[in-house]
Amino acid sequence: MSIADGRFELSERGFKGLGSGVRGSSFANSANLEMRACPQVRERESREEKRYFPKVSNIEQTRAAENAAIGVYVSKNGRLGWAVATRGAKMEIPMKNHKDPSDLKSFPPLGAAVKVLMIWPRFPSSFWSMDGILDLVPIKTDQPPLGLLTVAALCPKNWTLRLIDRSFEALLDADILWADLVMVSGMRVQKDDIRETLLRARALGKRTMVGGPLASSEPELMLPLADHVVVGEPDEVFPEIAADLERGSAKPLYDIKEKPDISKTPLPRFDLLKIDKYASMAVQFSRGCPFQCEFCDIITIYGRKPRTKSPRQLLAEFDALYELGWRDQVLIVDDNFIGNHKLALEMVRKLEEWQVSHHYPMLLYTEASIDLAQKPELIKAMVRANFFYVFIGIESPSPQAQMEAKKFQNLRRDPLESVRFIQSEGLWVTAGFIVGFDSDTEDIFDQQIDFIERAAIPWAMAGFLQAPPTTPLFDRMRKEGRLIMDTTATSNFDPPNFITRLPLPVLLEGYRRMLVALYSPGAFFDRCYRSLLHWQARKPQEPPEIPFMIALGIVFRSILHQGILSSYRRAYWKFLLRLVARWSLHPCRFSMGFAMLISGHHFIHYARNLAVQLDAQLHKSRFQRRSPELIYEPSARSSDFITE
Numbered sequence: 001m002s003i004a005d006g007r008f009e010l011s012e013r014g015f016k017g018l019g020s021g022v023r024g025s026s027f028a029n030s031a032n033l034e035m036r037a038c039p040q041v042r043e044r045e046s047r048e049e050k051r052y053f054p055k056v057s058n059i060e061q062t063r064a065a066e067n068a069a070i071g072v073y074v075s076k077n078g079r080l081g082w083a084v085a086t087r088g089a090k091m092e093i094p095m096k097n098h099k100d101p102s103d104l105k106s107f108p109p110l111g112a113a114v115k116v117l118m119i120w121p122r123f124p125s126s127f128w129s130m131d132g133i134l135d136l137v138p139i140k141t142d143q144p145p146l147g148l149l150t151v152a153a154l155c156p157k158n159w160t161l162r163l164i165d166r167s168f169e170a171l172l173d174a175d176i177l178w179a180d181l182v183m184v185s186g187m188r189v190q191k192d193d194i195r196e197t198l199l200r201a202r203a204l205g206k207r208t209m210v211g212g213p214l215a216s217s218e219p220e221l222m223l224p225l226a227d228h229v230v231v232g233e234p235d236e237v238f239p240e241i242a243a244d245l246e247r248g249s250a251k252p253l254y255d256i257k258e259k260p261d262i263s264k265t266p267l268p269r270f271d272l273l274k275i276d277k278y279a280s281m282a283v284q285f286s287r288g289c290p291f292q293c294e295f296c297d298i299i300t301i302y303g304r305k306p307r308t309k310s311p312r313q314l315l316a317e318f319d320a321l322y323e324l325g326w327r328d329q330v331l332i333v334d335d336n337f338i339g340n341h342k343l344a345l346e347m348v349r350k351l352e353e354w355q356v357s358h359h360y361p362m363l364l365y366t367e368a369s370i371d372l373a374q375k376p377e378l379i380k381a382m383v384r385a386n387f388f389y390v391f392i393g394i395e396s397p398s399p400q401a402q403m404e405a406k407k408f409q410n411l412r413r414d415p416l417e418s419v420r421f422i423q424s425e426g427l428w429v430t431a432g433f434i435v436g437f438d439s440d441t442e443d444i445f446d447q448q449i450d451f452i453e454r455a456a457i458p459w460a461m462a463g464f465l466q467a468p469p470t471t472p473l474f475d476r477m478r479k480e481g482r483l484i485m486d487t488t489a490t491s492n493f494d495p496p497n498f499i500t501r502l503p504l505p506v507l508l509e510g511y512r513r514m515l516v517a518l519y520s521p522g523a524f525f526d527r528c529y530r531s532l533l534h535w536q537a538r539k540p541q542e543p544p545e546i547p548f549m550i551a552l553g554i555v556f557r558s559i560l561h562q563g564i565l566s567s568y569r570r571a572y573w574k575f576l577l578r579l580v581a582r583w584s585l586h587p588c589r590f591s592m593g594f595a596m597l598i599s600g601h602h603f604i605h606y607a608r609n610l611a612v613q614l615d616a617q618l619h620k621s622r623f624q625r626r627s628p629e630l631i632y633e634p635s636a637r638s639s640d641f642i643t644e
């Protein structure tokens, strides 16, 4: 495809015979398209035309800039199509109805000894990016890219693999030129760097393949950027994809519908990591979650039936990490570790045996639903296996919000009681909170602050409700005509991608107030202290040993940056002195307390920066209503508009 004189010329096979006349598009009708307006077309006077414009890929939008826009889409029944609009010209939609996207392109064979460069794109700064902590500890980033490590293990043995983690490594042209195939993974929040990386590889003439959560939930964004897009989990079918690549029959789109049996997934290639650069390692026991929260794309990407690895398989992963010298935190990345609680209990018991036989080298943490509080036996076993803490999606103290989100498991017992129980049984609790539910009223912010304070949850990830593509909430918002299509929202820290019931300025102002209240230094460190009072850590829980000189370096940098140079030094010293006075002889609480102390360097700054950004958004929102032109119109799919 090239741009000449402000017009597109589509040269790929399949795009030659462009037809004009949007109304006559039986193609649009039969393909069951989800159409949306694109910003370039926004200026056009005819609203009708907008309705026919399919989802537009970001990259082509930017390239098209002033003169034109091009959209690429995959229809619900798997057909691939393009649409073009040029300024002042008619909108055109290809008349060809492709049965199989693979007939659009052909790729030369890569041969038998493929050199693969795997790239994990950069994250923007966020609640999770822990930037502040990285100034204090001798590590470069938080988590390894387990998806890529898993795909690496699925690659044929005769392929040569390298991994670049863009959070701390430069990506040189020479790296890309070395490869026959560039593989990229990533979440929506990494969208910008995914795009940049794929385009760079393409500009250097390299074959590209993308997979992972973003590709799985929004393949139409990836199709114009990568040669091969893999939707879903390729654990069982990757040998076929690899064979296609080797012999030259690889397709632009692999849409894997079947959920694989992960008990056959091979051991992730941890050996590809520069392991000492990470704060934590990651392993996965299960995928999927049995619940049905309306806003959650876990269940649409990974399914509602939890699939698990066998205990033997997971222990082999622990062995591999141990052999690589890892003696630190390990996140069990499951969407809901207790999705199948019987198997989780069996797994945890084996993990305990492993920890005992290796003298407790790993500190474990995971994510679980709040009904963990109803499983005391499981909590006890987790404590014995050296789980320190657990992330829980509490979302809201409002029962109406839980009902609305279909998060019924959070209604079975008072969430505050559940948190208290889990803390008192030996697991420290961190949690996620959401504002922006339809049932939220103006006092939701105070309710949230009050709950988080009473529950003593220092790392409270508070964000806005989002309606990610593929979720029931996305569909509901679309049906109600409230979905905002032209949103840049990539995470829960961006304003919602739909029109909220609470006016946007009220939501932004309330959220800003919540952040300031929760992450003002005094409140934050006070919650840290109280969380240690509630957390009944017990034997055999044990923190990982940190070599003396490294520990000394961290203490020195913390005192310098936080205790001397920071604006919050008074609150810092107050907490540090209380920590030393009360828990210096209690290794678990002391190490957790120290982790919280240094985490303040990230959270306090992050919340301040976000509050400034929110001020700007708030200012804008008071003067500028969200343009109704950008709101998805449910009628766009009605047959009135898609006529023969």
Ligand code: B12
Pocket (backbone or CB within 6 Å): 123, 124, 125, 126, 127, 128, 129, 142, 143, 144, 145, 146, 147, 148, 150, 151, 183, 184, 185, 186, 187, 188, 189, 209, 210, 211, 212, 213, 214, 216, 217, 230, 232, 233, 234, 235, 282, 284, 287, 288, 296, 297, 298, 301, 302, 333, 334, 335, 463, 468, 490, 491, 492, 493
């Ligand atoms: C661990 C985790 C994190 C960690 C960090 C992980 C990391 N490496 O940096 C933490 C806790 C920091 C985190 C944070 C966030 N996360 Co997160 N996270 C996860 C979680 C639970 C596990 C990831 C993982 O390791 N999976 C295991 C691997 C094996 O699975 P996988 O990556 O899907 O890989 C498989 C396939 O996708 C495919 N594949 C993957 N890559 C590739 C590449 C190629 C070339 C191919 C062919 C195939 C392929 O093959 C693999 C094997 O089947 C996932 C949920 C999940 N089940 O994956 C959410 C998930 C990825 N996170 C998500 C989100 C939204 C976030 C946040 C934005 C949260 C927020 N509230 O704002 C933040 C952003 C982080 C930031 N720094 O800004 C979403 C992403 C949604 C999307 N469509 O993009 C997920 C899916 C969960 C969810 N629905 O809420 N996260």
Ligand code: SF4
Pocket (backbone or CB within 6 Å): 289, 290, 291, 292, 293, 296, 297, 298, 299, 335, 336, 369, 393
């Ligand atoms: S409990 Fe968590 S992972 Fe499960 S459906 Fe709800 S939000 Fe998604």
